[in-house]
Amino acid sequence: MGAKKGSINGSKEENNVFASCSFSSLGLHPTLCDQLRERMGFEVPTLVQAQAIPVILSGRHALVNAATGTGKTVAYLAPIVHLLQGYDNRIQRSDGTFALVLVPTRELCLQVYEILQKLLHRFHWIVPGYVMGGENKSKEKARLRKGISILIATPGRLLDHLKNTSSFLYTNLRWIIFDEADRILELGFGKDIQEILDLLGSRKTGHDDQKNVVPRYSEIQRQNLLLSATLNEKVNHLAKISLDNPVMIGLGGQKIELMSTESLNTSESEDNEDNYSNKVPTVGEYKVPVQLIQKYMKVPCGSRLPVLLSILKHLFEKELSQKVVVFFSTCDAVDFHYSLLGEFQFSSYPQTEANRQMFLGCKTFRLHGNMEQEDRRTSFQAFKYEKSALLLSTDVSARGLDFPKVRCIIQYDSPGEATEYVHRVGRTARLGERGESLLFLQPVETDYLQDLEKHGVLLTEYPLLKMLDNFPLYGQKNLIKKSVFIDSHPWVLCLQKALESFIMSKHKMDELARKAFCSWVRAYTAHRGDLKRIFMIKKLHLGHVAKSFALKQQPSLVGKSFQKQTKRKRNEKKIGLFKKRKVASVT
C-alpha cells in the first residue's frame, strides 16, 4: 500500500497530520482497530480521522474539508464498517446496499474499493462492490442482484442501474457519501446527482422496483457526507439538498451558508454565479500540505518542450528512485508526449547512429479518459506500484488518486481553477511526506500566480537557467556561454532542433503533434470566468505554440486546422456540446 505508518512520536511534518490518540479511543471496534494496524499499517488516526470518525459514528451529517493526502477515505469508511458490523441482526447480502460512495472517476472508484476490501477483511458478511462507466453492465447487474452492502460508484453508471436494474435493492440505504463532492459537480454530473437523490429519496413513498420490499432495518436514519480538500461555495447546492444540519469539519470556523436551490445543474449554477457569490462567503484559503515545495517556471511558449524534457531528465538523473506526474490539458497532448518520450533519441555530441540514446530512460505511463478501460486500469495499477516512473496524465489523475512516493508534480499545462491546482499538487507530499511541484507558465500567463495567491497558495520561482546550464553540449560543460534568456539558451536551441527533426522524420509523430496542437488550442480557449483574462489565445503566437509540439510548419498551415476546429467549436457551443466533450476528455 505504501502508506506511511503514523506514530505518536513522529517527525515535525507527521505531527501536522497525525492525532495523538488511538483508533480505539475514537470508539471503533477492536477487530477493526486490529485490521487498521496489522493489515494496513495505520498505528494512529490522522487529524481529520480523529475529528470525523466520532461525528460519523454519532449519526450526524457532515461536510469534511481537509488537505489532500490526509486520510479522508478511511475517515468515512471506518465508521461505516464499524456501524454495519455492529447491527444486532447481522446484515446479509439479500439486504442490499447500506452505503453508497459516489466518486468522480473510475480510478478513484477502484482505489476506494481496494481500501474497503482491506477494511472488511475480517467482516466477511459485509460485501464491498463497485459499479462504474466502462465496465460490463450485465456483470454488474449480476453482482447487484446478489447484493452489495457498501457500493462505490461513478454517478452516470449508478443512475443507469437505479433506472434499469430492478434487482438492485437499496431500501436499507443509510449512507450516501460524496467523495470529491465539488469535482462531481464540476464534471457536469449535477443533473445525475439530482436524479440519483430523487430516486434514492423516493424509497419511503415507494420507487416502483422497491415498492414491495420492507426494509429489514426500518429504524435506519439517512446520514450523508460530503468530502473534499477544496469544499467551496460550489457544493452549496448539493449540501443544501443532501445534508441535514451537518457538522462542519475542517472548515476553520468559516461556514458555508447553505442556500436553497432548485437545481444542481452546473451550467445553471455558473450562469447564476454572480447572484449567489454575493451572498455566500467563499471558503477563502485552500489547504495545501505544509511541507510541499511549490515552484513555478516562466517559460516562453516556443521553448516549452525542450524545457519539459530537460527538467524530466534532470529529475530522473538526480534521484534513482523517482516518481513524477506531468499534467496536460488534453488526451491528445498526453498521447503525443507519451509517444515522443518513448521514441526520442538524442545526443548532445554530433549525432551519429552510434552515440544516440534514449533521451529519457525511465518507465513511462499514460492515463486519460480516451483510453480503453483495460489500458487505463493497467496504467493506474502499474504506476502505483513502480518504484521509479513517470506518469503523463490529464486531470483524470488529479483527484483523490493515491500514488505512493510521488516526489514531483509538473503542471505543464496550467490547471485552470485554483481548486484543480490544489488537487494536482496533492498527488505528492501526501501524509507528511516530502514533495515538490512545478507549474509551467508562459510570460503572458503570470497573473495566474495572483489568482492562486487569493486562495492562499504561494509559489516561488524555480531557478530554470541554472538547471539548463548543467546540461553539457558536446560534453564541454564550461564551453557553454551562459545565456540569460531561456529561448536563446544553447542547450534549449539544440534540443528543439533535434526534436523538430525527429518529428519531421516520423509521419506518425507528425500527425500526433498536429492533433495535439489543435486540441491544445481548443482547450486553451475553453478557460472560463476570470481565467479567460489570463489565458487568452489572442495573446499567444500560434507559431510558437506549434513549436511547443516540435512542429516546424508555418503557423498558417497548422492554423487552417485550427480555424476548422474553432468553427466547429462555435457550432458546438450553439448546441451546447462543447462543454460536455471537454468533460468527457478528462474522465
Ligand SMILES: Nc1ncnc2c1ncn2[C@@H]1O[C@H](COP(=O)(O)OP(=O)(O)OP(=O)(O)O)[C@@H](O)[C@H]1O
Ligand atoms: N491513519 C493512517 N495512518 C497511516 N496512513 C494512513 C492513515 N490513514 C490513511 N493513510 C494513508 O494515507 C494516504 C492518503 O489517504 P487518502 O487517499 O484517504 O487521502 P485523502 O485525504 O482522501 O486525499 P485526497 O484529498 O487527495 O483524496 C493513503 O495512502 C492511506 O492509505
